[in-house]
Amino acid sequence: MRQRLVVIGNGMAGARTVEEILARGGDFDITMFGDEPYGNYNRIMLSNVLAGVEDESGIFLNDLSWYVGHGITLHTGTRIERIDRLARTVHAADGTATPYDKLIIATGSRAFVPPIPGLHRPGRGYHQGVFAFRTLDDTRAMIRYAKEHQRAVVIGGGLLGLEAARGLQSHLPHVTLIHAAGHLMNAQLNEVAGGMLKQSVEARLGIEVVVNGRTTEILGKHAVTGVKLDDGRVIECDVVVVAAGIRANAEMAAASGFAVERGIVVDDRMRVRDEDDVYAVGECAQHRGETYGLVAPLWDQAKVLADHLTGTNPLAEYHGSQVATKLKVAGVDVASMGLKEPERDDDESLTFTEPAKGIYKNVIIRDGRLVGATMVGDVKKVAFLMQAFDRGLALPEERAELMFDLGGPAGEVKVEDMADDEQVCNCNGVSKGAICATVQQGCKTVSGVMDKTRAGKGCGTCKPIVQRIVEWAAGGEVEEDPAASYYVPGIPMPKPELMNAIRVHDLRSVSSVFAKLGGEEDAKSKMGLASLLKMMWGGDYVDERDARFINDRVHANIQRDGTFSVVPQMKGGVTTPAQLRRIAEVAEKHDVPMVKLTGGQRIDLLGIPKEKLPEVWADLDMPSGWAYGKSFRTVKTCVGSDFCRFGVGDSTALGIALEERYQGIEGPGKMKLAVTGCPRNCAEAYVKDLGVVAIDGGKWEIYVGGAAGAHIRKGDLLTTVGSAAEVMVLTGRFLQYYRENANWLERTYAFVPRVGIDRVREIVVDDKDGIAAGLDAAMDASVAAYRDPWKDRDQPATPGQFRTSLPLTVLT
Amino acid sequence: MRVIGRVDEIPPGEGRAFAVDGQMIAVFRLRDGSLRATQAVCPHKGGPLADGQIDLKQVLCPLHLNAWDLTTGCSLSGQPDLTVYDVLIDDDKILLGDA
Numbered sequence: 001m002r003q004r005l006v007v008i009g010n011g012m013a014g015a016r017t018v019e020e021i022l023a024r025g026g027d028f029d030i031t032m033f034g035d036e037p038y039g040n041y042n043r044i045m046l047s048n049v050l051a052g053v054e055d056e057s058g059i060f061l062n063d064l065s066w067y068v069g070h071g072i073t074l075h076t077g078t079r080i081e082r083i084d085r086l087a088r089t090v091h092a093a094d095g096t097a098t099p100y101d102k103l104i105i106a107t108g109s110r111a112f113v114p115p116i117p118g119l120h121r122p123g124r125g126y127h128q129g130v131f132a133f134r135t136l137d138d139t140r141a142m143i144r145y146a147k148e149h150q151r152a153v154v155i156g157g158g159l160l161g162l163e164a165a166r167g168l169q170s171h172l173p174h175v176t177l178i179h180a181a182g183h184l185m186n187a188q189l190n191e192v193a194g195g196m197l198k199q200s201v202e203a204r205l206g207i208e209v210v211v212n213g214r215t216t217e218i219l220g221k222h223a224v225t226g227v228k229l230d231d232g233r234v235i236e237c238d239v240v241v242v243a244a245g246i247r248a249n250a251e252m253a254a255a256s257g258f259a260v261e262r263g264i265v266v267d268d269r270m271r272v273r274d275e276d277d278v279y280a281v282g283e284c285a286q287h288r289g290e291t292y293g294l295v296a297p298l299w300d301q302a303k304v305l306a307d308h309l310t311g312t313n314p315l316a317e318y319h320g321s322q323v324a325t326k327l328k329v330a331g332v333d334v335a336s337m338g339l340k341e342p343e344r345d346d347d348e349s350l351t352f353t354e355p356a357k358g359i360y361k362n363v364i365i366r367d368g369r370l371v372g373a374t375m376v377g378d379v380k381k382v383a384f385l386m387q388a389f390d391r392g393l394a395l396p397e398e399r400a401e402l403m404f405d406l407g408g409p410a411g412e413v414k415v416e417d418m419a420d421d422e423q424v425c426n427c428n429g430v431s432k433g434a435i436c437a438t439v440q441q442g443c444k445t446v447s448g449v450m451d452k453t454r455a456g457k458g459c460g461t462c463k464p465i466v467q468r469i470v471e472w473a474a475g476g477e478v479e480e481d482p483a484a485s486y487y488v489p490g491i492p493m494p495k496p497e498l499m500n501a502i503r504v505h506d507l508r509s510v511s512s513v514f515a516k517l518g519g520e521e522d523a524k525s526k527m528g529l530a531s532l533l534k535m536m537w538g539g540d541y542v543d544e545r546d547a548r549f550i551n552d553r554v555h556a557n558i559q560r561d562g563t564f565s566v567v568p569q570m571k572g573g574v575t576t577p578a579q580l581r582r583i584a585e586v587a588e589k590h591d592v593p594m595v596k597l598t599g600g601q602r603i604d605l606l607g608i609p610k611e612k613l614p615e616v617w618a619d620l621d622m623p624s625g626w627a628y629g630k631s632f633r634t635v636k637t638c639v640g641s642d643f644c645r646f647g648v649g650d651s652t653a654l655g656i657a658l659e660e661r662y663q664g665i666e667g668p669g670k671m672k673l674a675v676t677g678c679p680r681n682c683a684e685a686y687v688k689d690l691g692v693v694a695i696d697g698g699k700w701e702i703y704v705g706g707a708a709g710a711h712i713r714k715g716d717l718l719t720t721v722g723s724a725a726e727v728m729v730l731t732g733r734f735l736q737y738y739r740e741n742a743n744w745l746e747r748t749y750a751f752v753p754r755v756g757i758d759r760v761r762e763i764v765v766d767d768k769d770g771i772a773a774g775l776d777a778a779m780d781a782s783v784a785a786y787r788d789p790w791k792d793r794d795q796p797a798t799p800g801q802f803r804t805s806l807p808l809t810v811l812t
Numbered sequence: 813m814r815v816i817g818r819v820d821e822i823p824p825g826e827g828r829a830f831a832v833d834g835q836m837i838a839v840f841r842l843r844d845g846s847l848r849a850t851q852a853v854c855p856h857k858g859g860p861l862a863d864g865q866i867d868l869k870q871v872l873c874p875l876h877l878n879a880w881d882l883t884t885g886c887s888l889s890g891q892p893d894l895t896v897y898d899v900l901i902d903d904d905k906i907l908l909g910d911a
Binding site for chain 2: 457610
């Protein structure tokens with residue numbers, strides 16, 4: 001027989017948990033009890049209903065057909081009064097008893113109503129004109145009453161109180177907000193931010209705000225006529241709304257003998273303390289001493305509970321939530337996370353205020369990590385801040401970038417303002433509408449949407465906006481994709497962990513990595529693993545040709561028609577008449593359709609069929625230029641000091657030396673270099689993965705992390721050295737550090753800012769970690785193991801290595 | 813079904829293209845030893861699927877990395893589906909059946 005799962009509570013927590021259970025294929029006979037007479041609705045939207053900007057019907061999350069469709073028995077308007085732990089039954093107010101095998105308590109919370117004289121009338125509940133703000137019924141009653149009255153007082157200047165005040169303005173002309181603490185939203189904001197919010201709420205919305213105001217009495221005989229404050233002031237009003245916080249609905253659980261403090265006490269698996277089969281989730285639950293009143297922690301809890309209950313992941317644990325909130329509070333954008341004020345002497349605190357616009361921004365940094373942020377009036381940077389806060393990312397050198405968009409294109413486009421048919425991914429032609437549709441079909445991870453639509457899978461520059469659209473379309477329910485931190489998608493490990501496991505288990509082939517660490521082989525992971533293993537093991541790497549991308553199987557770059565391009569090495573962009581003559585003869589002999597100069601100062605022979613590659617290489621008899629791999633590509637140079645009037649250093653000779661030494665070295669991404677003979681930058685060294693610039697006095701500047709492709713970035717100055725020999729060493733050391741530490745396909749323009757140029761300098765130039773000698777030795781080994789792949793042309797490495805794959809000519 | 817080639821013409825984990833009645837068929841030799849056969853030309857932009865990387869489930873076109881299920885031919889990245897063919901190993905021979 002199927003296990004009987006009973007859920008007490010049909011609010012956001014209960015219903016979401018059931019959704020998560022169903023999503024995991026949980027097979028239960030499910031019965032749900034809801035105190036309210038409705039299906040499950042989005043309580044957060046009640047303020048919109050109150051303000052009249054959302055229709056009641058728009059806030060329902062699961063209609064009755066959802067319950068029927070999933071075979072769930074739903075009892076609405078039925079309050080559970082008692083749980084019999086021993087008999088394992090729940091008892092409803094209507095006298096019925098329902099047995100359970102597994103029980104979830106999701107009774108939520110209720111409005112906290114402070115004991116103010118006059119709030120209640122004996123035997124009649126609230127005084128005429130007094131409302132709590134918690135349920136759809138509360139909201140309906142409030143709207144009905146407010147429409148016929150003039151002045152409202154809202155007690156409570158937290159989030160809910162502000163929303164209530166804003167909503168009431170739609171129904172009556174005068175709203176006063178009374179807050180007992182010294183500033184608004186004191187749980188989330190510091191005093192200055194709270195003050196800024198007060199100013200905006202008063203000036204822009206016309207809501208009168210009283211802080212430090214303790215309400216001592218509700219006045220009025222038959223109906224409310226005013227409220228009295230402890231300083232004796234009386235504020236006339238005919239409606240009072242109490243929004244002074246929430247309290248967990250835990251009394252029923254306590255009376256039934258469960259562990260209850262401020263909420264129902266649960267462990268890291270959301271089980272009620274000392275119970276094997278009873279769980280609690282949402283605002284009624286107390287986890288590690290915390291109760292939460294926001295929706296994000298509840299999503300996390302529901303997942304863990306479902307993982308555990310269904311056995312999908314019996315080890316899943318909830319460790320509490322870092323509460324980060326981004327809200328439109330009464331029309332004003334507010335975001336807060338972590339600390340609201342610095343706590344230690346060495347906490348960095350940065351603040352920007354622009355009172356005229358009601359803008360306040362504050363970030364708090366500890367040991368280089370974001371530990372708190374508050375934004376009022378301008379929350380443009382909040383997505384970035386939340387990520388940095390959640391994941392402990394390295395922060396930009398230029399701290400002001402935490403608060404403002406500096407440089408770059410002005411102002412980010414607002415996702416909500418974009419038209420549905422606006423093209424977002426210009427490489428793969430994906431519109432905003434297509435991305436939103438994919439999210440609506442239930443795909444709620446950024447990487448999942450990118451896989452399905454291919455948005456962001458071209459040059460990658462649109463990834464940030466794809467991410468924002470997904471976040472927007474998912475309404476804040478974006479699911480974290482754990483795979484985002486993996487080196488390759490098929491092995492669940494970040495790069496350092498993966499490298500360690502490879503060493504520990506002595507894994508020298510791609511198939512052995514899958515067998516030991518990944519379970520099943522994954523086509524999308526093979527190339528990245530092949531690159532990593534080659535880098536780690538050098539000559540001891542066990543090369544499995546199927547792990548290579550086609551370019552690496554045939555040492556040429558595949559073109560749109562399935563033919564290949566052949567780029568012979570031309571070190572430093574310097575050639576000779578003999579070389580040019582040879583290339584010309586080969587091009588003529590093989591009817592090469594296009595001969596083109598490349599941006600890397602070489603000559604490209606395009607349109608070579610695969611089966612002709614070995615013959616073309618033999619006729620050229622030149623080394624490979626590696627214009628096809630995730631590898632060291634080329635060193636672009638200017639004419640340098642031999643001929644140029646301005647050249648101050650022999651850039652050409654240095655470029656040739658660099659290319660000779662580091663040719664063909666594989667890495668996580670392409671490595672394009674340049675050496676330029678003076679700061680006029682003719683060889684574009686400022687925008688290369690590593691660029692060297694000769695400056696007067698026989699010195700060389702080394703820049704790293706530059707790019708001028710889909711992404712444009714000027715490199716960061718790593719250091720200035722006095723000799724070409726030092727350039728050679730530091731280049732090798734930097735490239736090796738990049739090879740060992742960058743993620744797969746992470747170019748230096750992303751890697752260097754991620755690590756931070758100061759840290760890169762510490763390691764590569766100053767050798768603070770004492771690993772320089774090791775990096776140099778590893779690079780030496782790679783250089784020594786280098787072999788020109790175009791020499792391997794007499795015998796195919798595998799059967800049919802160069803066999804055509806396209807019907808360019810019909811095979812016989 | 814008929815013989816279109818020998819299994820050892822395809823290295824493990826790779827694909828090769830075979831001409832069959834003027835049609836190009838990509839045959840893949842999975843690392844578990846079994847074979848799969850699909851149309852050779854990518855329906856997206858004509859890429860050579862036999863040059864793609866595979867695992868036990870999917871093939872990735874080398875041009876734009878679109879993915880298809882090797883057994884069903886279903887696209888995994890929003891492209892038209894592939895035609896798939898029955899394919900068997902007989903001794904060391906590749907036997908191709910119908911689409």
